[in-house]
Amino acid sequence: MTLPAVNRDPHGDPDRRREGSTQPAPTARPPVARRRGRRMRRFTRRDVGVLGVVVGAALLLDIGLIWGPTVASLGLSFTDWNGIGDLRWHGTENYHDLANEYPPFWRAARNNVLWLAFLGLIATPLGLFFAVLLDKQIRFSRFYQSAFYFPVVLSLAVVGFIAQLVYSRDYGALNAIIGRTDSPTDWLGNPDINIWVVMVAAAWRHVGYVMILYLAGLKAVDPALKEAAVIDGANEAQTFFQVVFPTLRPVNIIVLVITVIEALRAFDIVYAINKGRNGLELLSTLITENIVGEASRIGFGSAIAVILLAISVGFIAVYLSQVFREDGR
Amino acid sequence: MFQPPAGVSPASVSIDRRTVLRGALFGAGALSAPGLLVACGGGPGGGDTVSFGSNYSDAVPKKALAKVVNGFEKSEKKTVKVNTVDHNTFQENINRYLKGSPDDAFTWFAGFRMQFFAKQGLATDISDVWGDIGGDYAGALKQASTGEDDKQYFVPFYYYPWAVFYRKSLWQERGYEPAKNLDEFVALCKQMRSDGLTPIAFADKDGWPAMGTFDYLNMRINGFDFHMSLMRGEENWQSAAVKEVFTTWRELLPYHQKGANGRTWQEAAQSLDQKKTGMYLLGMFVGQSLPEASGAEDIDFFPFPEINPEHGQDSVEAPIDGFMISAKAKNVDGAKDLLKYLGSAKAQETYLASDPNNVATNKSADTSGYNALQQKAVQLVTGADHISQFLDRDTRPDFASTVMIPALQEFINKPDEVDGLLKSIETQKKNIFTT
Numbered sequence: 001m002t003l004p005a006v007n008r009d010p011h012g013d014p015d016r017r018r019e020g021s022t023q024p025a026p027t028a029r030p031p032v033a034r035r036r037g038r039r040m041r042r043f044t045r046r047d048v049g050v051l052g053v054v055v056g057a058a059l060l061l062d063i064g065l066i067w068g069p070t071v072a073s074l075g076l077s078f079t080d081w082n083g084i085g086d087l088r089w090h091g092t093e094n095y096h097d098l099a100n101e102y103p104p105f106w107r108a109a110r111n112n113v114l115w116l117a118f119l120g121l122i123a124t125p126l127g128l129f130f131a132v133l134l135d136k137q138i139r140f141s142r143f144y145q146s147a148f149y150f151p152v153v154l155s156l157a158v159v160g161f162i163a164q165l166v167y168s169r170d171y172g173a174l175n176a177i178i179g180r181t182d183s184p185t186d187w188l189g190n191p192d193i194n195i196w197v198v199m200v201a202a203a204w205r206h207v208g209y210v211m212i213l214y215l216a217g218l219k220a221v222d223p224a225l226k227e228a229a230v231i232d233g234a235n236e237a238q239t240f241f242q243v244v245f246p247t248l249r250p251v252n253i254i255v256l257v258i259t260v261i262e263a264l265r266a267f268d269i270v271y272a273i274n275k276g277r278n279g280l281e282l283l284s285t286l287i288t289e290n291i292v293g294e295a296s297r298i299g300f301g302s303a304i305a306v307i308l309l310a311i312s313v314g315f316i317a318v319y320l321s322q323v324f325r326e327d328g329r
Numbered sequence: 330m331f332q333p334p335a336g337v338s339p340a341s342v343s344i345d346r347r348t349v350l351r352g353a354l355f356g357a358g359a360l361s362a363p364g365l366l367v368a369c370g371g372g373p374g375g376g377d378t379v380s381f382g383s384n385y386s387d388a389v390p391k392k393a394l395a396k397v398v399n400g401f402e403k404s405e406k407k408t409v410k411v412n413t414v415d416h417n418t419f420q421e422n423i424n425r426y427l428k429g430s431p432d433d434a435f436t437w438f439a440g441f442r443m444q445f446f447a448k449q450g451l452a453t454d455i456s457d458v459w460g461d462i463g464g465d466y467a468g469a470l471k472q473a474s475t476g477e478d479d480k481q482y483f484v485p486f487y488y489y490p491w492a493v494f495y496r497k498s499l500w501q502e503r504g505y506e507p508a509k510n511l512d513e514f515v516a517l518c519k520q521m522r523s524d525g526l527t528p529i530a531f532a533d534k535d536g537w538p539a540m541g542t543f544d545y546l547n548m549r550i551n552g553f554d555f556h557m558s559l560m561r562g563e564e565n566w567q568s569a570a571v572k573e574v575f576t577t578w579r580e581l582l583p584y585h586q587k588g589a590n591g592r593t594w595q596e597a598a599q600s601l602d603q604k605k606t607g608m609y610l611l612g613m614f615v616g617q618s619l620p621e622a623s624g625a626e627d628i629d630f631f632p633f634p635e636i637n638p639e640h641g642q643d644s645v646e647a648p649i650d651g652f653m654i655s656a657k658a659k660n661v662d663g664a665k666d667l668l669k670y671l672g673s674a675k676a677q678e679t680y681l682a683s684d685p686n687n688v689a690t691n692k693s694a695d696t697s698g699y700n701a702l703q704q705k706a707v708q709l710v711t712g713a714d715h716i717s718q719f720l721d722r723d724t725r726p727d728f729a730s731t732v733m734i735p736a737l738q739e740f741i742n743k744p745d746e747v748d749g750l751l752k753s754i755e756t757q758k759k760n761i762f763t764t
Contacts, residue, residue: 082727083424084449101756104735169588170596189534189591191742274534278590278738295727296424297761 070309077302084296094303105304108281111195112311115202115282116263123203124259127210132240134211135218149212151205160272163201164188191279198280202269206262210255217251218244253322260315264308283308377407379663382432384419393683400679401670407663427451431655433664439473439649440718441560443483445725446653447476453654454480458665462672465691469716473649483651484672487680487687489613490647490706491541491719492630496622499604500629507631511577514634518584521607530606531585532597533741536734539589540720541646542610543737546574548644549636553715556644560724562762566755572747577636579744590738594618612648613706614686628702632709645713648722649690725761732757 043051080090098105130148134141151159166173167187175184187197221244229239245252267284270276276285283304290301385394391413398409412432419426419436426435427446437443446452459481463471466485474483495505503524508514518528533539547556551570558564559571586597586606598618600606609615610633616623632642652671654664670676677689682698688706689696696707710716721729736754740747 084428084451097757097760101753101760102731103739103753168596169591170600184588186588186591189588191590194591274590275536277536277735278534278742290727290731293421293726293730294423295730297727297731 073302073305073309076299077306079299081298082296083298090299094300097300098303098307104277104281104286107279108276108283108286108304109307111280111282112263112266112308114195115199115266116260118199119203119206119259119263123206124210124255126203127207127255128214130207130211131214131218134215145212145215148208150208152208152212154205156202156205156266156268157272159201159205160198160269163198163269164273166201167197188273189278194279198270198273202262202266206259209258213251213255213258214248217248221247257319260319264312264315283311377663378410379407379434379660379667380410380412380432381664381667382419382426382435383411383413384416384436386413386415386419389684393680396683397671397676397679400676401667405666405670407666409667427655427657431657433658433660434652434654434667437483437651437653438718438722439483439485439651440722441724442718442722442726443474443653444476447478447480447482451656452476452482453656453658453661453664454482455484455654455665455668456481458484458669458672461669462691465672465674465693467692467711469710469713470649470690473716473718474651483653484668485649485651485690486671486677487689488647488649488710488716489687490645490709491545491610491612492632492645492709493608493610493634494601494615494628494630495608496601496604496619497627497629499607505607508634510635515581515584517607518581522584526604527586527600527606528584528608529581529586530597530601530609531589532592532594533589533738534591534593536730536738537719537721538594538597538611539737539741540729540733541612542578543574544646544717544720544723545610545633546578546636547571548646548715548717549633549640549642550574550577552637552640553644553717556717557723560720562724562728562758566758567748567751571751575740575744575747575751578740579747582741582744589741613688613702616702617686626701630702630705643714644717645710645715646717646719647710647713648719649716650687651690728758728761732761 076087077094078090078092079087080094081087130144134145138144154162164172169175169184169186169189172184172187174187175181185193188194225243225247226239229243234242265284266282267276267288270280270282271285271288274280275289276282287301287305287308289295290297290304381398383391383394385391395411398411401407402409410432414422423437423446428451437446443452454476459471459474462484466474470485471481474481474485476482493507499505503521505517505520506513508517521528531539531542544556547559550573551559555564555570559566564571586592586600589597594611594615595618597606597609598611598615601609601615602619602621616628619628622628632645635641652668654661654668658664672691674689674691674694677691677694678698681687681689681694685700685703688699688703688710692711696704699707717723720733724733732754736750739750743750
């Protein structure tokens with residue numbers, strides 16, 4: 001995430017010119033394709049060596065820190081290892097137990113899907129909606145912008161603590177506001193409703209995040225496009241959906257990726273509330289509960305982790321195939 | 330102006346890569362440094378130094394334990410190197426800790442949680458220490474320090490009993506009397522309800538407090554021996570005996586605070602403090618969360634009522650904290666001296682003088698400095714035939730956390746679906762206990 005930030009740093013520019021001594025400082029931007037071709041031919045043996053080391057180091061880190069543990073988890077998921085004794089082959093029994101005899105598993109899988117659907121179908125469009133409204137230069141738009149963006153600076157764990165202050169059955173703000181102090185609603189303890197109110201809290205933060213991304217995207221849309229659309233007789237909705245929205249494609253992809261990642265890695269907010277139990281189960285909390293805690297059901301927990309991995313790989317594969325198809329065009 | 334994200338121009342990316350690489354090399358150096366430290370840290374063993382892993386990470390217990398260790402260093406002319414680790418972190422990492430390079434002596438819990446590691450060969454037999462200190466301990470405490478092979482692996486330090494707590498002033502005002510058996514208990518609950526109180530404060534958002542209710546119901550209905558063998562995975566959860574525990578609990582549930590799964594034990598304690606609820610079954614630590622009542626010494630308790638006359642009130646739930654010696658200890662003699670000292674009346678008196686929320690395990694410890702509640706706790710535990718350690722200490726940690734916590738929360742949500750619940754517990758128990 002720091003790369004783009006450094007790129008934008010205006011002080012980076014003189015530096016870059018000084019260090020890239022073999023290359024004349026570009027005064028005007030030549031077309032990207034031509035430039036890339038020239039660079040290719042200019043690789044010296046030293047460059048190749050450096051590249052080899054750099055790529056090799058990255059590859060080693062990638063294998064050691066990402067693929068190694070992934071394969072290890074996959075292997076462990078077929079054992080009943082408890083972290084102390086010997087490894088014993090357990091076949092697919094962990095997966096069988098998981099699906100048939102471990103009640104929290106299906107609740108967690110359902111909650112993960114709900115989380116994704118809620119963020120994707122409700123929170124993200126809402127963020128886009130706010131961005132469009134704020135882009136209209138309405139009064140106090142700066143104020144609204146800050147208000148909506150404010151939750152994004154909080155970590156989800158903090159959002160979890162705030163949610164408890166709001167939703168607590170006996171001492172929460174919500175029951176006091178809606179006047180249900182005689183027969184209070186148990187927002188966080190009732191497993192039928194707690195996932196929804198927690199998703200609202202998570203969305204509170206997600207909406208601001210999405211809004212700021214779209215706001216930046218909208219500001220970059222050429223006003224001439226909108227003018228042209230109006231001249232051609234398009235109404236407001238048509239202008240937005242058929243002209244503006246398609247030009248937001250790069251932002252759309254980023255938002256989509258962020259939404260999916262947020263849904264799959266959701267953990268801190270439910271963990272802060274009740275460790276992800278009693279209706280708030282998520283695959284990530286079950287993995288933690290089984291592996292990290294004193295329980296040490298490493299084999300069993302790894303099987304849950306493999307399921308989460310499979311779901312993530314599904315999304316990554318769809319995303320990458322999209323990107324490659326784009327590049328191939 | 331809006332800047333396009335990532336990958337602006339190839340030239341700027343290459344400089345960034347170099348910066349990143351430089352950062353990575355620096356980072357790698359920083360990462361390897363703790364590794365070196367760990368490698369050095371392993372070996373203070375031998376000689377007159379004892380290393381001591383402690384989970385007394387909160388300010389009050391940490392300071393209290395330091396005083397005790399100081400006393401040992403002075404009287405035995407030995408040095409103790411205390412490594413304090415956050416309480417929860419210590420607990421969660423105990424497997425890796427004991428398998429890696431543990432300290433000579435370490436803080437731990439009595440009961441199955443101790444036996445589990447003794448059985449794995451990760452603890453040192455300290456029966457000879459018990460030869461010296463045994464006379465100062467009640468039989469139930471020795472039982473709680475003994476492994477499955479009848480050898481001792483644990484020295485108890487203090488305990489905190491579980492009982493039904495209430496505010497004395499409220500009870501005097503309304504004329505309530507402690508209940509001796511289930512009928513009296515139900516009558517008391519009805520009385521409280523007609524007086525506009527919620528009879529029993531109840532919370533299980535944290536997952537563990539409801540275990541206390543289960544333990545007491547099971548020990549009162551089926552007895553200590555059945556409870557312990559159920560905890561060891563040797564009984565069938567679908568048996569009529571276990572089912573009776575849940576049906577009895579179901580009858581009591583209407584007198585409990587509603588919405589327990591959304592309430593922390595501190596919030597439930599607060600309702601007791603504010604005299605909105607009549608009584609609360611919890612450990613003695615409940616006093617920490619009763620600011621008004623403990624300020625006025627307005628707390629009292631009675632033992633959980635009798636249900637089956639065959640077992641009466643012969644069992645008390647009183648988790649014991651204490652110490653063990655790791656199997657990989659380098660200075661075993663020094664560690665044994667340390668444990669002997671920690672088991673002495675003097676050490677426990679020193680500790681409790683600074684941390685009065687518990688009760689000493691050594692029966693010759695001076696109790697004259699105790700407050701009324703501590704005095705009563707001593708009577709409760711010394712009068713007991715059996716001491717249980719709490720569900721998550723009496724059974725396998727994986728069974729307690731991944732099966733029992735969700736199961737009890739499920740029961741609180743749907744108390745009428747006991748059969749399906751017990752079937753699910755039994756199936757999962759088989760999966761876990763056969764590994």
